[in-house]
Amino acid sequence: MFAMEVLPNMFxxxxxSISNILSILFYVxxxxxxxxxxxxxxxxxxxEVEGSLYKLKYIKEEGRKTTIETIKEIGKxxxxxxxRVDRFLEYFTISPQSMDPAGIVYKLxxxxxxxxxxxxxxxxxxxxxxDEVQINNLENTLEAAMALNFIYKVVRHYYIQGKxxxxxYIIMQLQMILPLVMKEAxxxxxxxxxxxxxxxxxxxxxxxxxxxxxxxxxxxKVPKDCVVASVPIEGRTxxxxxxxxxxxxxxxxxxxxxxxxxxxxxxxxxVIMIDAGLKLEGxxxxxxxxxxxxxxxxxxVDQYKIEEAVVKYxxxxxxxxxxxxxxxxxxxxxxxxxDSADKVIERVKxxxxxxxxxGDKIIIVGVGNTIGIGx
Amino acid sequence: xSQNSSSATTKISTYLMMIxxxxxxxxxxxxLLSVNAFIVGNEIVAGYLLxxxxxxxxxxxxxxxxxxxxxxxxxxEAPKVMTTIECKKCNFKxxxxxxxxxxxxxxxxxxxxxxxxxxITAIYKEVKEKEKTYGV
Numbered sequence: 001m002f003a004m005e006v007l008p009n010m011f012x013x014x015x016x017s018i019s020n021i022l023s024i025l026f027y028v029x030x031x032x033x034x035x036x037x038x039x040x041x042x043x044x045x046x047x048e049v050e051g052s053l054y055k056l057k058y059i060k061e062e063g064r065k066t067t068i069e070t071i072k073e074i075g076k077x078x079x080x081x082x083x084r085v086d087r088f089l090e091y092f093t094i095s096p097q098s099m100d101p102a103g104i105v106y107k108l109x110x111x112x113x114x115x116x117x118x119x120x121x122x123x124x125x126x127x128x129x130x131d132e133v134q135i136n137n138l139e140n141t142l143e144a145a146m147a148l149n150f151i152y153k154v155v156r157h158y159y160i161q162g163k164x165x166x167x168x169y170i171i172m173q174l175q176m177i178l179p180l181v182m183k184e185a186x187x188x189x190x191x192x193x194x195x196x197x198x199x200x201x202x203x204x205x206x207x208x209x210x211x212x213x214x215x216x217x218x219x220x221k222v223p224k225d226c227v228v229a230s231v232p233i234e235g236r237t238x239x240x241x242x243x244x245x246x247x248x249x250x251x252x253x254x255x256x257x258x259x260x261x262x263x264x265x266x267x268x269x270x271v272i273m274i275d276a277g278l279k280l281e282g283x284x285x286x287x288x289x290x291x292x293x294x295x296x297x298x299x300x301v302d303q304y305k306i307e308e309a310v311v312k313y314x315x316x317x318x319x320x321x322x323x324x325x326x327x328x329x330x331x332x333x334x335x336x337x338x339d340s341a342d343k344v345i346e347r348v349k350x351x352x353x354x355x356x357x358x359g360d361k362i363i364i365v366g367v368g369n370t371i372g373i374g375x
Numbered sequence: 376x377s378q379n380s381s382s383a384t385t386k387i388s389t390y391l392m393m394i395x396x397x398x399x400x401x402x403x404x405x406x407l408l409s410v411n412a413f414i415v416g417n418e419i420v421a422g423y424l425l426x427x428x429x430x431x432x433x434x435x436x437x438x439x440x441x442x443x444x445x446x447x448x449x450x451x452e453a454p455k456v457m458t459t460i461e462c463k464k465c466n467f468k469x470x471x472x473x474x475x476x477x478x479x480x481x482x483x484x485x486x487x488x489x490x491x492x493x494x495i496t497a498i499y500k501e502v503k504e505k506e507k508t509y510g511v
Contacts, residue, residue, distance in 0.1 A: 082449045188452075190454070194456075197473070198475065198476070198477075198478065199456050199477075199498060200478075200479060204491050208479065245478065245479075248482070256381070257378075282509075331454070331500075332456050332498075333498065334499060334500055334501075334502055338498070371478070372479060373478060374478045
């Protein structure tokens with residue numbers, strides 16, 4: 001009763017009951033926020049993470065469903081592939097021990113080879129009626145589904161851990177990176193559909209340029225899963241390399257470049273690599289930039305091999321990239337990226353004219369996933 | 376969609392719907408009480424209740440609208456992918472929707488104009504919304 005009389009006066013309120021109630025309400029809210037503010041903030045964050053987690057679960061389930069439907073449609077399996085797909089989604093790869101890093105690149109290369117063979121064999125069992133191109137596309141589809149499954153499980157792990165320990169810092173870290181995680185998950189969801197249908201993706205900018213340059217010329221296979229064509233450009237002989245399309249495939253450009261350089265006994269005046277490069281916020285999608293070095297992503301094995309090969313013969317290494325963000329790289333190719341192929345060809349021709357002499361041999365490598373791009 | 380994920384989405388909407396309905400009911404009670412207070416002659420209380428009632432009603436409608444928007448954003452929209460077909464001889468060009476089996480440099484049926492073979496020269500999606508530049 002004392003509070004009812006004194007507190008409203010302290011707050012400066014009037015004497016009626018409504019102002020009394022409002023004043024007391026104000027003090028209650030103030031005290032609650034004073035002692036439980038952080039906890040309330042944490043619950044708000046938990047709710048936000050929970051919402052994103054539901055969305056991730058939805059995306060993951062949709063991915064699984066699309067994958068199974070595509071396998072059934074293309075592969076015509078005798079039995080339901082759902083169990084095999086679920087097992088596939090849980091596959092993991094253990095990277096080699098790096099305490100003694102000498103020779104780690106070849107160990108990693110071997111592990112990646114084994115993984116690739118294993119995944120392809122699994123896909124063949126799941127979809128017996130599919131051809132080589134479809135197997136590659138299905139493998140890519142399954143890998144996108146695997147990525148979605150992994151993202152969901154990691155976010156769920158930190159969410160549950162944060163809830164169990166009621167640690168603001170675990171939840172806060174998760175909540176802070178969540179927009180980027182969601183963007184990546186949505187990109188993979190989009191990629192999954194593109195892989196299932198065999199549509200070119202943004203990462204295919206390099207192979208698209210290479211395909212435009214080599215189209216109409218005779219191609220031959222080079223290790224591993226790549227093709228090369230000899231094309232006359234500006235009075236030089238360009239040996240153009242790309243992963244063999246149109247199935248979802250990145251090939252092993254490292255081995256291909258090594259093989260082509262060795263075939264020519266190192267008499268190559270320049271290696272030009274074309275790839276999709278991550279853009280910074282504010283940069284335009286499809287912007288073309290030029291630089292030096294091995295323009296290639298992935299685990300680093302191919303970059304290492306290319307650098308080894310060019311260093312051995314002291315060959316200059318040039319790069320041209322098409323800028324795009326992670327979402328564009330794994331989702332169906334945007335028009336801006338498709339249109340940039342001609343700009344890249346102009347840039348490559350400039351590099352050739354400025355950096356090499358007539359009669360020289362050059363290597364042009366289109367790096368990236370060649371899904372939906374032939375040659 | 377599997378049953379699990381559909382239950383997940385409905386779980387969010389049920390939870391939200393419950394809160395929204397409670398707030399909506401309270402706002403209606405507040406509005407009725409305000410009418411009652413006005414009839415009795417207590418205009419200040421009626422005014423307070425009217426404001427509280429309208430704010431609560433506005434908030435509940437807003438939350439309901441937001442939750443519907445969120446539920447709609449759950450759907451993964453497949454972008455429209457287009458295929459450009461060209462005749463290298465007469466430069467005849469046509470654009471159609473992507474069909475499974477299409478790939479860049481795939482040979483297609485002969486050209487309607489010159490009867491030379493047509494090829495797919497590009498496959499792309501068009502993104503309509505422009506990126507914000509944030510004035511920098």
